[in-house]
Amino acid sequence: MNLARGQRIKLIDLIPGGQRLNIGVSIEAAGMAIDVACFGLDAQGRLADECYMVFYNQPASPCGGVSLITPAGDQSGFTVDLTRLPATIERLTVTAAIDGPGIMAQIRQGYVRILDGSREAARFAFSGSDFANERALVLVEIYRKEGLWRLAALGQGFNGGLAALIEHFGGTVAPEPQAPPSHPPSSPPVNLRKITLEKQGQSVSLEKKGAGHGEILVNLRWRPVARARQGLLGGLLGSGRTDLDLGCLFELTNGMKSAVQALGNTFGDYFNPPYIRLDADDRTGTRAEGENLRINGQHWDAIKRVLIYAFIYEGAPNWAEADAAITLRIPDQPEVEVRLDTHRHDRPMCAIALLENDRGAIKVTKRVEYYRGHLDMDRAYSWGLQWVRGSKD
Template sequence: MPNPAIVNLTKATPTVSLDKHGLTSELIRGNLNWASPQAAAQRAAGEARGSLGRIRASLRSATSTTVDLDLGCMTRCTGGSKTVVQALGNAFGAVVRFPYVVLDSDDRTGARETGENLVINLDHQAEFQKLLLFVYIYQESGDLCGLDAVMTLTSDNGDRFRVVLDECPPQVHACAIALIKRQKGELVIGREVRWFTPQDGPGVQDVISRPYRLGMKWTPGRK
């Protein structure tokens, strides 16, 4: 068996074919790992040496902002069916029926070591037209700068496809991370890293979906 591949999707090499890696069935897992300022400060407080260092680290932790970062996936199938998988509205999806995408949890602090994870069932990949992986800050409780967010897609055979959310401009509250779509008969992952600011519009999901022509209609929701 060949060693699992590690593919970094960058501006220079933004796309990769899943078919060329033999990924035409089974599951692929998308992990978003990030660290909120508060979680980072709490870890520093626990690792600080000396009473003065612990006091300073504790003060930084107390004044740090909690950021609730949400991972999601907008799905459009070849028959026209479309939906979104996200924590908002408890729309966690399903892996054995439409939309064949499921979100495992809602990490509201960034302290969860495994972050948030999407599972995509490639047994139904022939039905996929577009899968847009995105992230946004719930209720705009801060911005995405300094969160060191990384999206990693891992196949059952261990192949990993990484997208680093780098070059983040100030005051952005959402990002279209990657687009999985059918291209010349193959399923292709493409790096997007497209940023959105509060000024872009009132509904963050609507703003993210529009450039990708997913044809979705949105209503306000809470979690």
């Protein structure tokens, strides 16, 4: 069934039982990043509880009734089991908001699909010609009326982005954390054996000395962060201690690609492919030596590229207070430091530095780019891996 804007229909007429369904969302808008969310609202159209906003950084409601799971062929989406929702939830409202520059009039085309398993039961299509300068959309709503769940195809433009939507639905957005005041440094000794990559895109090339590079040690250190829970996004993005993890994507010259990280217990191997090993998982930031990736430089010729990243497995993405940095130490080479000196407090993943095999030399390039997760970062660097949800417990 093709739904028109404003059309309403009983879910039971689309889905057997009218209780369990999948929702697929796709929006074609060149150069724009769009976040999709599902708000669980009460009878007054207010956010019943912050835990019932399901989006990229809170992928499921506590009852399990709504989960951020993308159906095959779509860009984003949800799986919904209405039988699990508490009685306080009367509506599920699916929205889209632009992250960064752009307006909804620039959308080439988009749709929301209602699926019975993998079978498409209904589709609501729209395009940028339906909107103007709005930066958010209220797409569809599933609501309870007279004991039955119904679907409304809304397609309403909304001024403002995700934060404005949260406030519209009665939530509170935490203020952006302020960086601590800086103090003039006391004059430290000049370290002639250290290279600090200051600007994004800046590179340094470390030539091979002798038969090989020896051990390439990548060290991550950060300052533990413990912040009080304040505001809706403050709560949704975590609280308490921060668990900052070090990891990497690697590509060998034989085409082998994968990741080395604590998440999923993929710690790697130093003496065999991929010749990269994560030595420990520091969950508090108090380990004196931090976290280390060890790359076997005797096999550097077998390695094509390595993308060093950090991600916040637990805790709020407060990169400014974490004050993180990586240091590369290679025998008979100057130490190379890359600091996370620019910040995105709504992104838990940071691609820090790219190591490339440049005719035997190690080319180190500062990246410090923030992403919503592994998949977004993978796509940005065209790694082409398949990702599934993982755990360290």
